[in-house]
Structure formats: C-alpha cells, structure tokens
Amino acid sequence: CGGLLKSSSGGIVTSPNYPSHYGNNEVCDWLITVPVGSRIQLTFDSFNVQYDHDFLNIYDGASACASPLRRLTGSHPVNITSTSNVMFLRFTSDEILTAQGFQLSY
Structure with missing residues (x-):
C-alpha cells in the first residue's frame, strides 16, 4: 500500500481495502x-x-x-494544508482491531 503521487489536478488516497476494513499491522506511506x-x-x-x-x-x-x-485517529478528522508542494502521509494499524479506514481528496 502507499506510493508516490504526482499530480497537477489532485487525486484520492484510500486506506488498504477501503471501503472494507483495513488489515492488522499495516504500514502505508504516501x-x-x-x-x-x-x-x-x-x-x-x-x-x-x-x-x-x-x-x-x-x-x-x-x-x-x-x-x-497532524496525527489523526478515531473518526473526526480536520482538513489539512501543507506549506509547500510536498506532503508525506503514514498510516499505521496495530495488531488488534480494524475499522473501515479512510478516503481523502487532495
């Protein structure tokens, strides 16, 4: 999961398996x-x-x-803006429970 996303018109990022539950022990970098x-x-x-x-x-x-x-968890995210043209995202899950995950646009 994860990847390099280069765009002049935006895009979408989703957690693994979205809209189904993501797995345990995930580490995804974008x-x-x-x-x-x-x-x-x-x-x-x-x-x-x-x-x-x-x-x-x-x-x-x-x-x-x-x-x-920002470090987001739970179910109440906030919109976030970078100060430059580059942003790094890291999603991590533990070994116990999972949830639906996320979808975001940029």
Whole structure:
C-alpha cells in the first residue's frame, strides 16, 4: 500500500481495502507532490480508524522526518494544508482491531 503521487489536478488516497476494513499491522506511506508554488490541501471524505491505536500521520515535507502537521485517529478528522508542494502521509494499524479506514481528496 502507499506510493508516490504526482499530480497537477489532485487525486484520492484510500486506506488498504477501503471501503472494507483495513488489515492488522499495516504500514502505508504516501508521498504527494504537486507543482512548485502550489500547496496541498487534504479533504476527508470518510475517516474511521481505531481510536488511539491506529493513526494517519501527516508531515509537511517529503518524509516522516519532516515537521508533523497532524496525527489523526478515531473518526473526526480536520482538513489539512501543507506549506509547500510536498506532503508525506503514514498510516499505521496495530495488531488488534480494524475499522473501515479512510478516503481523502487532495
């Protein structure tokens, strides 16, 4: 799961198996790149992950070493905007319960 997403017109990111439940012990990384001078806005169409155990971490740059923007869990996401043309997402799930996951647009 995951991948490199380059776009000038946006796209969609979903958790593994969405809209069915994602699996246990998932680690998925996405790198989103848009044209220089543009910013990335994430808008959540759906978000439901196991609260405080499964997470979508969003970073303002090209890797998990970049500045963290938000760590999302549960079912109440907020829209997020990058400061540059690059954003890194990492979804992780634990070994216990799963949920429907998420779909977002950028």
